[in-house]
Amino acid sequence: xxxxxxxxxxxxxxxxxxxxxxxxxxxxxxxxxxxxxxxxxxxxxxxxxxxxxxxxxxxxxxxxxxxxxxxxxxxxxxxxxxxxxxxxxxxxxxxxxxxxxxxxxxxxxxxxxxxxxxxxxxxxxxxxxxxxxxxxxxxxxxxxxxxxxxxxxxxxxxxxxxxxxxxxxxxxxxxxxxxxxxxxxxxxxxxxxxxxxxxxxxxxxxxxxxxxxxxxxxxxxxxxxxxxxxxxxxxxxxxxxxxxxx
Numbered sequence: 001x002x003x004x005x006x007x008x009x010x011x012x013x014x015x016x017x018x019x020x021x022x023x024x025x026x027x028x029x030x031x032x033x034x035x036x037x038x039x040x041x042x043x044x045x046x047x048x049x050x051x052x053x054x055x056x057x058x059x060x061x062x063x064x065x066x067x068x069x070x071x072x073x074x075x076x077x078x079x080x081x082x083x084x085x086x087x088x089x090x091x092x093x094x095x096x097x098x099x100x101x102x103x104x105x106x107x108x109x110x111x112x113x114x115x116x117x118x119x120x121x122x123x124x125x126x127x128x129x130x131x132x133x134x135x136x137x138x139x140x141x142x143x144x145x146x147x148x149x150x151x152x153x154x155x156x157x158x159x160x161x162x163x164x165x166x167x168x169x170x171x172x173x174x175x176x177x178x179x180x181x182x183x184x185x186x187x188x189x190x191x192x193x194x195x196x197x198x199x200x201x202x203x204x205x206x207x208x209x210x211x212x213x214x215x216x217x218x219x220x221x222x223x224x225x226x227x228x229x230x231x232x233x234x235x236x237x238x239x240x241x242x243x244x245x246x
Contacts, residue, residue, distance in 0.1 A: 001056050005040060018064070030067065037061045080219035082112040114219035116140045118227045121213075124238040128245050131204045134213065135197065138227070142195040143217045147187040149202055150223075151211030155245065156185050156203055178220040210242035 016034035043057040085108070117138040126132045149156060189201040200213060213224040225242045238244075 001042075001058060005058065009040070016062070032067070033065045035063045035065065037063070078218070080114045084110045084112070114140055114143070114217070116144060116215040116217055116220075116222050118213065118215060118222055118224045119230070120237070121224060121228070121239050121243075123243060125244045125246060126202075126205070128208055129204050129206065131202065133199055133201050134243060135199050136213065136215070136224070137197055139196055140217065140219075141192050141198045141215070143219075144190075144192055144198065144215055145218065146216045147190045147198075147200055148181065148184040148214040148216070149187060149211050150181075150184045150214060151205065151242075151245075152207065152209040155205045155207045155209055155211055157206070181214065181221070184214065205245040208245050210244050212242040 018032040018034060020030055020032070021028060022030065037060060039060060041059040045054050045056070048054055117140060118136050120137040122135040187200055187202065191199045193199060198215070205211065214221055224239055228237050228240055230236065
């Protein structure tokens with residue numbers, strides 16, 4: 001071993017390069033250099049027995065250089081809605097025959113939206129001059145940014161005259177579907193129990209009529225009176241007009 005090391009190490013200093021690629025960037029080669037410490041630790045056997053082979057050990061070490069990358073930029077922004085279409089086919093689809101195998105009568109569509117939904121509420125009537133709570137049951141409540149009430153004039157005192165600028169106002173497609181709000185008051189106290197349940201505390205109304213509940217997040221907003229409408233029901237829920245004050 002001494003002869004091998006004395007003839008090999010001085011004339012062929014080990015030089016290693018690891019070549020790898022990043023996921024999604026197969027055409028970009030990244031090289032990591034492996035550095036040899038240049039030291040050798042020799043261990044010679046001090047005792048020899050007939051039942052154990054004699055072994056000379058040489059230890060050394062290497063350092064592998066790594067890389068740190070900045071976070072990848074997000075060129076498309078956050079995704080608030082995903083549309084998926086599912087097609088039943090009569091065979092194995094390929095790029096050439098997919099349109100012949102698709103049966104349009106058995107196509108299903110699925111939409112995943114980040115906009116909060118309020119299809120159900122546990123209250124549709126409340127007495128005048130008494131504060132109360134309403135439990136909202138739906139979806140996408142975890143990322144709620146604010147809750148507002150909208151009612152007829154003087155129900156909760158003077159309504160806010162400040163227009164609420166939507167967080168998605170800069171997007172033409174989103175701002176058209178969810179324009180800025182006015183004539184509403186913010187809910188001071190609400191509690192998100194889960195992604196599917198929220199408790200809203202409303203102040204004592206001072207006039208009879210109806211008031212609506214509006215839940216907002218970064219993807220848009222929804223109203224109790226609008227989202228509770230069900231096209232599959234012949235008789236709608238009583239809070240289709242909002243919560244009635246009597």
